[in-house]
Amino acid sequence: MIWLTWRQFRTQTYVALVLLAAAAAYLLISGHQLHHSYTVDLATCQTSSNCSDVLDALQSQYNGPLDLVELLLMAVPALIGIFWGAPLIAAELERGTHYTAWHQSVTRTRWLAVKLTLVGFASVLTAGVLSLLVTWWTSPLDTLTGNRFGIQAFNARDITPLGYAAFAFVLGAVLGLLFRRAVPAMAATIAIFIAVQILVSAGLRPHLLPATTVSLPINQTTMSQAIRFDRSASTTGPVLIDLAAPAGAWDLSQTQALGPNGQPIQTSAIISCWSQMAAGPGAKGGPPDFSSLGACLAPQHLHVDMTYQPAYRYWQLQWMETAFYTVLAALLAAVCFRRIRRVRG
Incomplete structure (x- = not known):
């Protein structure tokens, strides 16, 4: 089954490796330039006591590439769900190739477990490598802004992309099993994934931990x-x-x-x-x-009452949200294993 899964997935693997290599080349080259500019500008402005203007100019220069990099990484889990998750089972059911494995010595459970494990691991690994590169690339700009809690920043840094990738992949696989057609499953995957991302980012994340409220004098x-x-x-x-x-x-x-x-x-x-x-x-x-x-x-x-999450809770929220998406992925995988038994074979 491992060899068969590799044979079926090798085209997607080669395409992913090429795209990953291109993204890595861009991030490493431009990231080196960004880090060098930040170090030089910081050293220069400290001698002239004009750091604010110099660093603001650096940030403005990279605002466009920053948005591009963040949107790229935010799109990766969705693309994994669409092109790796949704066709994983649906394509086999459409072609009828699942009969070959099921009528031999391979059980449905083993067939599904190997597919979910191998391609799921590749999905999380791909998102992890990109997240590592993007987090390194953006670190000087994150230092300048001092805020990593924005939706784009939070969703495109550190460990959350791994949870997003796992969820999107298994979501696509489950929908492929339910729809038994790849194209409808792909459309439903992107719609549901985006909806969940919006609900979690805007509705759930601010309430995961109790916020701090202070009264600031004017x-x-x-x-x-x-x-x-x-x-x-x-x-x-x-x-x-x-x-x-x-x-x-x-x-x-x-x-x-x-x-x-x-x-x-x-x-x-x-x-x-x-x-x-x-x-x-x-x-x-x-x-x-x-x-x-x-x-x-x-x-x-006079005063203003402010409600906020302290900076030290960044990693707590990262781990909590990643765990939330991982649990969702596990629950969907359980649904997938339960549902596969009802497919006529």
């Missing part, structure tokens, strides 16, 4: 690092301030600007300080001086 220090400040055109409208989360943390949510009593403040409460900032130095050209606005607002004892 003052010169916090406002100097503010990401956004929006006030309503109406004096009775809300004031929205996005303060910076702790280094490396995952900012889940922030409230509106709140007064000492915990109630949202209105624009009228900050309009005087806003007018002073607008008339102050740097008002014409360049970014607003939010630190001066924070200093003016400090006596009002």
